[in-house]
Amino acid sequence: MDCSTSAIPKTSPAETGHNVAKSGDEQLEFVDDLQMLGLDRCMELPQLVVVGDQNTGKSSVLQAITRLPFPVNESMCTRFPTEVVFRRTKPGTKTIVRASIRLGKVHRKDTALKERVENFSFTCDELTPQVMEKIIDEAYYSRLDLATLSIFGVDAIGKDSRLDTGLSDATLRIETSGPNEMHWSIVDLPGLIQGKKYINMRQDGGSSYGKLDSGSQNLPSRSPSPEPPTSDITVAEDLVRTYLKNERSIILAVIDPADYQRHRIFSLIEHIPRLNERMIGIITKCDMKQEGSDTWITNLLNNKPQTSFCPLKHGWFGLRNRKPKEINVTNDERDSLEKEEFSKPDWEDVPKDRTGIHSLMGYVNAERKNQIRTSMPSLIEEIENRLQKCRDELDAMGGERDNTQSQRLYLWKVANHLQHLSDEALSGRYEDTVFDTENTKLRLVVQNRLEAFAQQISDTNTIPIPFESQTLNSGQWASSSTQAAQPGQSDIYSWILQEAKSHRGTDLPGDINCGVKRHLFRRQSTHWGNMAFQLFEDVREMVGLCTDVLLFEVCPDAKLISRIRRFLNNAMAHWIAEARRELNELIEENQKRHLFTLNPLYFSSSDRGMRLEGREDASDGDSAIFPAHTNGRLTPNSNHRTPTKHTDSAKSGSEDLSASRTGYQVQSVYQIHDSLQSYYNIALWRFVDNVAMQVVERHLLGSKSPIRMLTPEFVGNLSDMDLGELAGEDAETTERRKDLRDTEAMFKKALLSWEGIRSLRSGEDR
Numbered sequence: 001m002d003c004s005t006s007a008i009p010k011t012s013p014a015e016t017g018h019n020v021a022k023s024g025d026e027q028l029e030f031v032d033d034l035q036m037l038g039l040d041r042c043m044e045l046p047q048l049v050v051v052g053d054q055n056t057g058k059s060s061v062l063q064a065i066t067r068l069p070f071p072v073n074e075s076m077c078t079r080f081p082t083e084v085v086f087r088r089t090k091p092g093t094k095t096i097v098r099a100s101i102r103l104g105k106v107h108r109k110d111t112a113l114k115e116r117v118e119n120f121s122f123t124c125d126e127l128t129p130q131v132m133e134k135i136i137d138e139a140y141y142s143r144l145d146l147a148t149l150s151i152f153g154v155d156a157i158g159k160d161s162r163l164d165t166g167l168s169d170a171t172l173r174i175e176t177s178g179p180n181e182m183h184w185s186i187v188d189l190p191g192l193i194q195g196k197k198y199i200n201m202r203q204d205g206g207s208s209y210g211k212l213d214s215g216s217q218n219l220p221s222r223s224p225s226p227e228p229p230t231s232d233i234t235v236a237e238d239l240v241r242t243y244l245k246n247e248r249s250i251i252l253a254v255i256d257p258a259d260y261q262r263h264r265i266f267s268l269i270e271h272i273p274r275l276n277e278r279m280i281g282i283i284t285k286c287d288m289k290q291e292g293s294d295t296w297i298t299n300l301l302n303n304k305p306q307t308s309f310c311p312l313k314h315g316w317f318g319l320r321n322r323k324p325k326e327i328n329v330t331n332d333e334r335d336s337l338e339k340e341e342f343s344k345p346d347w348e349d350v351p352k353d354r355t356g357i358h359s360l361m362g363y364v365n366a367e368r369k370n371q372i373r374t375s376m377p378s379l380i381e382e383i384e385n386r387l388q389k390c391r392d393e394l395d396a397m398g399g400e401r402d403n404t405q406s407q408r409l410y411l412w413k414v415a416n417h418l419q420h421l422s423d424e425a426l427s428g429r430y431e432d433t434v435f436d437t438e439n440t441k442l443r444l445v446v447q448n449r450l451e452a453f454a455q456q457i458s459d460t461n462t463i464p465i466p467f468e469s470q471t472l473n474s475g476q477w478a479s480s481s482t483q484a485a486q487p488g489q490s491d492i493y494s495w496i497l498q499e500a501k502s503h504r505g506t507d508l509p510g511d512i513n514c515g516v517k518r519h520l521f522r523r524q525s526t527h528w529g530n531m532a533f534q535l536f537e538d539v540r541e542m543v544g545l546c547t548d549v550l551l552f553e554v555c556p557d558a559k560l561i562s563r564i565r566r567f568l569n570n571a572m573a574h575w576i577a578e579a580r581r582e583l584n585e586l587i588e589e590n591q592k593r594h595l596f597t598l599n600p601l602y603f604s605s606s607d608r609g610m611r612l613e614g615r616e617d618a619s620d621g622d623s624a625i626f627p628a629h630t631n632g633r634l635t636p637n638s639n640h641r642t643p644t645k646h647t648d649s650a651k652s653g654s655e656d657l658s659a660s661r662t663g664y665q666v667q668s669v670y671q672i673h674d675s676l677q678s679y680y681n682i683a684l685w686r687f688v689d690n691v692a693m694q695v696v697e698r699h700l701l702g703s704k705s706p707i708r709m710l711t712p713e714f715v716g717n718l719s720d721m722d723l724g725e726l727a728g729e730d731a732e733t734t735e736r737r738k739d740l741r742d743t744e745a746m747f748k749k750a751l752l753s754w755e756g757i758r759s760l761r762s763g764e765d766r
Contacts, residue, residue: 026757027372028183032087033753035185037746041102043382044246046372047185048364051240052254053263054191057284060321061254062188064357065364067331068174069129080139080168081239085185087177095178097127099135102171117170127176139172167235184368189243190236192264237264244272248375250367251279253312257289257297278371280364281316286355287323287341301350314367317360318342318350380754387747394740396556400729404720407727411718415710417554422707425546434553442546442707446539446696453535454688462527465492467677496520496669496676512668520676522591525683529587532691536583539700540576547707559733560726567726568709575706579699586690590683599682 034045052058063070066084099122103114122138124131167190244251255263269275281300289297303315320338322329329337335357341347342355353359398410424431428443435441460466499520503513551561702708718726729737 032183044248046248046375049187049243049249050252051189056254056256057321058254069132081171082188083171083173085175086181088181089177091179097124098175100173169239253279254282256285277313279312280314281312283318284321286318287320301354318355383750390744407723411727412712412715414555415712415715421550439545440549445542449538450692457531465495493669496672525590563726575704583695597682602678
């Protein structure tokens with residue numbers, strides 16, 4: 001803002017009002033009410049915004065539009081956003097001028113600045129040049145004799161050194177209300193700053209900005225100036241971007257004739273979608289244009305797309321600002337000088353409705369009314385949605401928890417609601433909307449995982465050596481007798497035989513040690529443990545995810561949820577340890593204890609192991625091993641002690657004994673195979689069921705599961721100290737509750753104001 005005390009324009013006593021049409025009061029008044037309520041801090045409201053580079057005459061444009069005596073001086077610049085608000089009051093009321101300061105996002109947490117801003121207040125009954133000077137001065141720094149506080153503070157600057165201060169995003173709001181005013185507002189932003197990365201000064205005093213239009217070489221060069229602080233460049237650009245992104249605003253982009261390609265505003269237009277559709281261009285200081293600049297200025301004012309370097313939907317307007325020597329002319333005199341300027345032959349090719357402040361504001365007024373009218377439905381909808389969201393968050397927070405009774409009641413409601421949702425998750429009812437995501441359908445995901453576990457563990461490809469039905473001829477048997485088979489080989493009979501040999505003890509010839517079957521089963525089921533533990537971890541994670549979602553559903557307070565988790569940590573650790581201990585016991589039962597079953601299926605399945613007549617000899621009657629009268633097969637009734645051939649010779653007796661012993665071993669191997677296969681299948685499904693029931697259902701989903709830990713009974717048994725530690729509100733939660741209630745009140749007042757306008761319209765229509 002131009003702030004020099006010696007550069008305050010004169011105001012004629014006859015001049016009243018401003019260049020804003022006085023029509024469409026209801027909707028404009030409503031938007032102004034929203035700004036008064038402070039809704040512009042949390043949502044985007046329609047407004048006029050003036051943007052441009054430093055020293056382009058933005059404040060002069062603001063003064064021409066508002067007719068307010070803003071200080072203007074080429075050596076000064078706007079240091080913080082200035083919002084000018086006009087409000088129409090009832091006939092007969094007095095005109096009141098108020099000034100206040102509102103913190104921005106960047107410095108909202110600055111405690112010292114917040115204290116200064118809260119204490120800044122200014123009220124008077126007329127906005128004279130002297131009053132405007134006083135407002136600007138007191139907004140800049142503290143006057144100790146008046147005990148007022150400012151944006152920058154007395155320690156930061158003095159009256160004669162305020163040019164050295166940086167930029168701020170705190171907004172100075174100047175409000176004029178009276179019966180002759182009109183509801184509207186306009187915002188003047190700090191100018192965009194040209195750093196070294198934007199301007200390249202040549203040694204000859206000229207400036208290189210890229211290729212210019214014809215005649216641009218005659219434009220005046222700018223003298224180098226000190227590099228501005230990086231923080232100022234950032235603050236200025238961030239402020240401008242924030243206001244430009246408000247799609248409900250109309251943007252007045254100000255440039256001057258002194259080399260248009262240096263203006264930073266054009267780079268922002270390129271990076272913000274559809275900004276050129278909401279922007280009205282303004283060329284200031286048109287009377288100061290240099291020879292050679294006529295072409296591009298005329299092209300812009302005619303909005304010729306083939307020559308306009310930055311085409312705007314609403315085009316461009318030309319203005320004449322006060323010169324330094326004209327600082328004391330009145331607003332009417334200023335308008336006359338402007339009209340005289342654009343009557344010159346230099347401007348004969350430019351449409352008259354594109355020059356002068358009155359042409360500009362006639363267009364702005366029409367576009368402003370159209371913008372507010374089109375924005376109103378979405379504006380009301382957004383207010384309603386934000387009000388409902390605010391109420392929902394307050395409902396979720398519950399009442400204030402500043403005593404034991406309120407804390408216990410709140411936590412009891414949380415626990416009761418959580419148990420209700422937990423029952424639905426575990427029973428598979430899924431009636432609440434929280435179960436729209438699969439993670440919360442706990443019974444579904446656990447059931448699917450159990451079925452996958454059963455399918456995986458019962459897959460024959462996972463067994464070290466799969467069970468199969470085959471016979472061994474003499475050659476195979478001889479090979480099996482001499483080779484050492486291990487799990488992974490396809491010949492399970494060879495493996496059984498080799499294990500039998502490695503476990504020989506006091507067995508009779510041809511017998512197989514009773515411990516072989518137990519050893520073989522342990523080897524065949526060794527993979528069960530890893531699969532079961534993977535199931536355990538997966539289900540545990542499913543329970544945790546579901547519990548987190550349900551907890552947040554019943555208690556959106558993240559801090560309270562965190563405290564609940566910490567409070568239940570010991571119980572959860574015990575829960576995990578108990579579940580893991582149960583699983584370890586099930587695994588040990590199969591790996592360390594003796595084999596046992598009373599399942600009748602074992603006998604029906606292994607009976608074929610006692611009947612070998614169904615097994616075909618691959619050698620078809622190999623008489624060297626199998627007796628002739630059995631056609632190469634061994635049966636339970638075969639008399640192995642009676643030779644079938646060469647019975648009279650000693651050799652024949654020896655061969656007969658060998659054949660009998662071998663046949664007995666074959667029968668034993670087959671019997672062990674079939675018995676082991678039958679027991680494996682029974683033990684497998686017993687293990688699957690036990691894991692599902694004793695580990696998953698009893699522990700992971702049982703009464704000690706995290707999803708069931710927080711119960712009304714648990715809350716009722718908490719001591720007052722534990723209850724306060726768990727459910728008490730911290731300062732941040734209390735502050736959040738206050739903010740929500742204030743915000744709720746704002747939105748309710750906004751909707752009441754809108755309902756009043758609608759009722760007024762309905763009465764007028766009747």
